[in-house]
Amino acid sequence: MQQIDFELEGEHVELNQLLKLSGLCDSGGAGKALVASGAVRVDGAVESRKTAKIRAGQVVALGDIEVHVHAEAPS
Template identity: 90%
Template sequence: MQHIDFELEGDFVELNQLLKLAGLCDSGGAGKALVASGAVRVDGAVESRKTAKIRAGQIVALGDVEVRVHAGAGP
């Protein structure tokens, strides 16, 4: 399984944008399609909300890739 560490720049990132920013898809629209297909899990459960707020400490999985979300350094 591949692991990606993602550092937040704010309090949260929308799920479809996280997929794009982590390099798992080419656009936010493609991210929405992945979520709609049921292929994306958040903390082990299938997530169907395309713009779900993903916060530090959560793990997003797509196929054999896990994205671990960490808090940013802050201002």
Template identity: 75%
Template sequence: MQRIEFPLEGEYVELNQLLKLAGLCDSGGAGKQIVASGAVTVDGDVELRKTCKIRAGQLVRVADVEIHVVAR
């Protein structure tokens, strides 16, 4: 499993933007499609809200990639 540590700037990042910024897709629109497909979990639960606010300390998983969101 690939592990990405994402340093959060600010209070939160929207889930679709996180997928883009982490390099898992090319655009926020593509990130929305990935979320809508049910392929994304946040802290172990499937997340279907495309603009869900992701904060430091949360774990996002897509396929075999884990994104650990950490405070900057």
């Protein structure tokens, strides 16, 4: 299983944008289509809300790829 570490810029990121920013799809629209297809899981459960707020500590999975979301490092 491949793991991607994603650092938040702020309190949360929308699920479709996370898929785009982590390189799992080419655009936010493609991210929405992936979520609508039922292929995306958040913390082990299928997530159907395209703009679900993803926060630090959550794990988003697409196939055999997991995106681990981390809080923004202090500056």
